[in-house]
Amino acid sequence: MTSNNTSPLIPLPASTARVVTLTGAVLALAGTFLPWTWTSAFPGDLTVTGYPGGLQVLTLVGAVLTLLFTLSGWGSPRSSEAGSGGRIRGLAWLTPGGTNSPVRLAALGVFGVTGYAIGAISYELGGLVNLELGGWIAGGGALLAVIGALALPADQPHDDDTDAWGRFRNAFSAPDPARAKDLPAWAEILIITAAFGIGLWIFAYGIATEYSELFIGFVVLAAFGFAAVLRAGLLKRLSALTAKHRNVTLTAAFAAAICFPFTQTNDQFALIGANILIFATVALGLNVVVGLAGLLDLGYVAFLGVGAYAAALVSGSPQSTIGVHFPFWAAVLTGVAASLVFGVLIGAPTLRLRGDYLAIVTLGFGEIFRITVNSLNGTSGPDVTNGSNGIPNIPDLELFGFNFGLPHDVLGFQLTRPGNYYLLMLLFTAVVVMVFRRSAESRIGRAWVAIREDETAATAMGINGFRLKLLAFALGAGLAGLAGSVQAHVSYSITPEQYQFAGSVPPNSAFLLAAVILGGMGTISGPLIGAALLYLIPAKLQFMAEWQLLLFGIALMLLMRFRPEGLVADRRKQLEFHETGQTDVPDDATLPEGATGVAKAGA
The missing domain is CATH 1.10.3470 (ABC transporter involved in vitamin B12 uptake, BtuC)
Known part of the structure; x- marks a missing residue:
């Protein structure tokens, strides 16, 4: 028998867990503006104060994402904090699907990239003694954020008899996002354009990573960040918009792809x-x-x-x-x-x-x-x-006098x-x-x-x-x-x-x-x-x-x-x-008018 059980992996009050998560994310963010090591021998020059570089930038981006998701779910009815003053409306659009599972995934991304950076510094420079104050603050903050995120209640109810693996899996699952209100056509087109612009920036950054340590950190953060955005329901919302404006989507995708070589x-x-x-x-x-x-x-x-x-x-x-x-x-x-x-x-x-x-x-x-x-x-x-x-020695192509092997000035x-x-x-x-x-x-x-x-x-x-x-x-x-x-x-x-x-x-x-x-x-x-x-x-x-x-x-x-x-x-x-519940009796709200009695009689 299934009950509405949303108990967290770590027993803490929901409001306390969210405060802990916020505190950890803020510490991780602050740590990126301090030196992580004393020598520039480690790639990325992590010795500068007040200016993040290399792997610090990835920790900064992950910490900001964790902060936004955490604040977005504050006071949400689905986060068991309905009485805490109401959800922050300005950020509520970030989590239409789940409020807590995106926080867990984003916090794990911060912890993963920060932990990898600390481990790489220790391995390449010869021990944790080479870690400066900023690295310790960022690492401690990332760990604190993970502990607080795992203490948040699950978005998806699970069975009381579910084993430990099932509870862990449900902790990172989220229900389908609720249907959003229709926006003006210009706003939907603007959202699609912005989404492809962000995608171009992420792709160009990943290709332009100059050393393997930075690329590995990028892959770790990108994987957890993608999962967090997916669990938040943002991708489903975006998919609905792209299906609605298919021609605009193809044009935006093609335009973003054209811009890549110029980056x-x-x-x-x-x-x-x-x-x-x-x-x-x-x-x-x-x-x-x-x-x-x-x-x-x-x-x-x-x-x-x-x-x-x-x-x-x-x-x-x-x-x-x-x-x-x-x-x-x-x-x-x-x-x-x-x-x-x-x-x-x-x-x-x-x-x-x-x-x-x-x-x-x-x-x-x-x-x-x-x-x-x-x-x-x-x-x-x-x-x-x-x-x-x-x-060998295959010559370059030439089309209408345009030689593809020679550089050309465009705009x-x-x-x-x-x-x-x-x-x-x-x-x-x-x-x-x-x-x-x-x-x-x-x-x-x-x-x-x-x-x-x-x-x-x-x-x-x-x-x-x-x-x-x-x-x-x-x-x-x-x-x-x-x-x-x-x-x-x-x-x-x-x-x-x-x-x-x-x-x-x-x-x-x-x-x-x-x-x-x-x-x-x-x-x-x-x-x-x-x-x-x-x-x-x-x-x-x-x-x-x-x-x-x-x-x-x-x-x-x-x-x-x-x-x-x-x-x-x-x-x-x-x-x-995946199970789709096709054999379940539909709710009254999903049935056309006059069909409710027929469905109940069939049940």
């Missing part, structure tokens, strides 16, 4: 952004095959390689065995056409298989491609691909080579997003989803399963070839080792498939987010290359345990992986 002053960071878009575009193409049609393709990276090799052979490279130089549009179309043809040739004899058998065949195709291009070296076979040497900003290719790849990504969106919403897209859910039932309803699966396979291959044709010119050279099933450097088939699953199958933004994370983290943490696959496997297991539908889930996945 980077280092060519290396801008190049990471260009490669992320290449990886994300290929992942979105794989999402057509896996996410919509439900075909498990383990050799998808081979289509990226086919497009890259086809574009490289006609690029005018001195090492190209063909010796031709196609213009930009012709080279791109050559890469797309070659991948499309290979998709049809491979899919026609293999797509009559299902499940594990299809996965094994596609895995074999990926390995056959790599071995074949490695053998076409003039010794083991015809001299086409130069074997293991690949095709007072200088766009370097990585920025030029980033904007080009952004244009291609927009095309791929449009193709995916139109396909998913079309009659063919609905047929793909029907095949994914139950191919036998779909065939019984008159859907030609083989033809539609072949169409999905060919479309996904063509989109991969589009990205491959640009990748060949961005990287200057291509080799067979770049296109493996698994490896330490993406893109490869395993990472592409993981990007789709991590982000959310069948969605547009899911694979883009998943690909960005899976490319950015290895690129910034190269010192962990030996442990990368181990950490990658642990992350996938945790994801499957706590969020199997992915970071961005569609409604079908939410219904599949």
